[in-house]
Amino acid sequence: MNRNLLCIEDLENNPSSRVPVCLVLDTSGSMEGDPINELNEGVRLFYDAVRSDETALYAAEISVVTFGGFASRQADFSTLEHQPEAPQFYANGGTPMGEAMNMALDMLEKRKNEYKVSGVDYYQPWIVLMTDGMPNGSQAELSRSIQRTCDMINERKLTIFPIGIGEDADMDVLARFSPKRSPLKLQGLNFKEFFAWLSKSVSKVSQSTPGDKVQLDADGIKGWAEL
Amino acid sequence: MNWVTIQCAVQGRGHLSSGTPCQDKTFSIVKEACSACALADGAGSASLSHYGAEAVTQAICNYMAENFDLIINEEGAAVKRSILAFIADRLETLCNEKECAIKDLASTLLFVAEKGGKFIICHIGDGVIGYVKEGKVLVASHPENGEFANTTVFTTSSNAIASMRLIKGNLNQISGFILMSDGTETSFYNKRNKALSPSLAHLTRLASVCNPDYMSQKLNRTFEDLVKQQTSDDCSIVLMSRSPGSRGYMDFSEKDKCEFLGLANTRASRKRLRSFDSALMALQSWGTYRAIKHRLHLRGKKLDRILKRLDNANILETREDGRYKSALRAFFV
Structure with missing residues (x-):
């Protein structure tokens, strides 16, 4: 007997809503040694965690920009279904943070336009900014990127997670990128724990519906309670 | 209305x-x-x-x-x-x-x-x-x-x-x-x-x-x-x-009936509609396969085809005891 009134072919096949996440990572010379190794391991675990979560796998679109000597796009926005392997980072050069942030914001604008044209729904984008030092690229680029980031945050168009690594991280400049919540100082080189939290949070957001206030588990990541 | x-x-x-x-x-x-x-x-x-x-x-x-x-x-x-x-x-x-x-x-x-x-x-x-x-x-x-x-x-x-x-x-x-x-x-x-x-x-x-x-x-x-x-x-x-009217399906035009039953809107199909109308009349209450066949004076194969089409159109109810009934609202002609 015909069990249902319709069959699966009668339904529309809309793409899942996306959560764009951009990792903007310091790979300058000062990250040489344990920090860059731990960062590589942390990002690899992040990719593994997202891949193993069915919802996050089809929802999270991850891009990676590094700043070590120059700003470099390591991975453009894509789900891990299409881009499964985490990039490998090497420490080298100075800290052009402003250039990297501007590159990330440009990529984000381009991706949002692509979503709109293709009829893909998306959630508020996230940028994770990690550094162990102070920016030494163009001052004008830095100021411009801070202004752009703050404007988007104030208009509720972006969430940023600024993370300082080690004692020499310039927490003041990180704070200038984040008008609504204080930057976090990573305890030791605990990248793994942070990226595990990040993948869980992406999964949570990708399942949220209108009116949901996504409560992020703030234990250990003080000051970040809700999006 | x-x-x-x-x-x-x-x-x-x-x-x-x-x-x-x-x-x-x-x-x-x-x-x-x-x-x-x-x-x-x-x-x-x-x-x-x-x-x-x-x-x-x-x-x-x-x-x-x-x-x-x-x-x-x-x-x-x-x-x-x-x-x-x-x-x-x-x-x-x-x-x-x-x-x-x-x-x-x-x-x-x-x-x-x-x-x-x-x-x-x-x-x-x-x-x-x-x-x-x-x-x-x-x-x-x-x-x-x-x-x-x-x-x-x-x-x-x-x-x-x-x-x-x-x-x-x-x-x-x-x-x-x-x-x-x-x-x-x-x-x-x-x-x-x-x-x-x-x-x-x-x-x-x-x-x-x-x-x-x-x-x-x-x-x-x-x-x-x-x-x-x-x-x-x-x-x-x-x-x-x-x-569509007080008699529901029976008030559909021939074209609409064909579309509803998944039939091409041809002269031959419109002719077949009479068999479906008779079957739907007979199926207004629960009946066994044998009783429906007897009432409609149909060969088994033809009745099978009618029941299959009604099922595909989602207007046939079947009970575990092998009885059938139309899922349409009651209509009396």
């Missing part, structure tokens, strides 16, 4: 795993010669939004039925204000009962009311309102989301009046209305083309002629098996269909 309303709301997979009740609510009423139906999707994080959604759907249907004649002749902005004020009043009363804040009762709201050949449509928030005209499924009101997927406007939002849509008109060739929540949108609304699935025409037509209990049960099963598997959100729908 006779309208039939079939509705269903199923708890989403996300809410099932978190123990959150189904926040989608639907309601319909026929009162004062007015048919009205409504659907509301409770806000995700509002703890009591399922109560708010339930209250506003019931209240607005009654309000529309009691005030249709006044509202249809009033100026649009005034109607919007009076509808929002009425909803706010109802939610305020509920706040006192539940001892909660008004935002805890937030929901979207979609409704349609019909009376005397005229209709009124209203939409706050996401979800879609569609209608069927001359067999085509069209969008009356698109979803109102913000930039992001998890944002929309609610009955309690301060900007509700700015984004609220209010439409009125003459029914003319409109044969059905469809209300759906954003969970259901995933399966029936093409986000790229901003168009509704043609399969909704089939559902509204079925709703117009099938036994309501059968149709509700089948619609619910279809939503459990298929529609809710496409999303983690709750899914709901209201189908409000114009009945």
Whole structure:
């Protein structure tokens, strides 16, 4: 007997809503040694965690920009279904943070336009900014990127997670990128724990519906309670 | 004019795993010669939004039925204000009962009311309102989301009046209305083309002629098996269909009968319709295969083909004891 009134072919096949996440990572010379190794391991675990979560796998679109000597796009926005392997980072050069942030914001604008044209729904984008030092690229680029980031945050168009690594991280400049919540100082080189939290949070957001206030588990990541 | 309303709301997979009740609510009423139906999707994080959604759907249907004649002749902005004020009043009363804040009762709201050949449509928030005209499924009101997927406007939002849509008109060739929540949108609304699935025409037509209990049960099963598997959100729908006439299916034109049964609209098919009409007459009450065969004087193979086609058209009920019955509303010729 015909069990249902319709069959699966009668339904529309809309793409899942996306959560764009951009990792903007310091790979300058000062990250040489344990920090860059731990960062590589942390990002690899992040990719593994997202891949193993069915919802996050089809929802999270991850891009990676590094700043070590120059700003470099390591991975453009894509789900891990299409881009499964985490990039490998090497420490080298100075800290052009402003250039990297501007590159990330440009990529984000381009991706949002692509979503709109293709009829893909998306959630508020996230940028994770990690550094162990102070920016030494163009001052004008830095100021411009801070202004752009703050404007988007104030208009509720972006969430940023600024993370300082080690004692020499310039927490003041990180704070200038984040008008609504204080930057976090990573305890030791605990990248793994942070990226595990990040993948869980992406999964949570990708399942949220209108009116949901996504409560992020703030234990250990003080000051970040809700999006 | 006779309208039939079939509705269903199923708890989403996300809410099932978190123990959150189904926040989608639907309601319909026929009162004062007015048919009205409504659907509301409770806000995700509002703890009591399922109560708010339930209250506003019931209240607005009654309000529309009691005030249709006044509202249809009033100026649009005034109607919007009076509808929002009425909803706010109802939610305020509920706040006192539940001892909660008004935002805890937030929901979207979609409704349609019909009376005397005229209709009124209203939409706050996401979800879609569609209608069927001359067999085509069209969008009356698109979803109102913000930039992001998890944002929309609610009955309690301060900007509700700015984004609220209010439409009125003459029914003319409109044969059905469809209300759906954003969970259901995933399966029936093409986000790229901003168009509704043609399969909704089939559902509204079925709703117009099938036994309501059968149709509700089948619609619910279809939503459990298929529609809710496409999303983690709750899914709901209201189908409000114009009945073709007092004899339901028997009042369809030959062309419509062919389409309904999945037959090509040819002379040969139209000739075959007589066999189907006779079979549907015989199937107005439960009967065994043997009794139906005997009554219709048919060979087994021919009866098998007829039963298979009726089953494919979703208008045949089968019981475990091997009895058959038409799923159409009773008609007597």
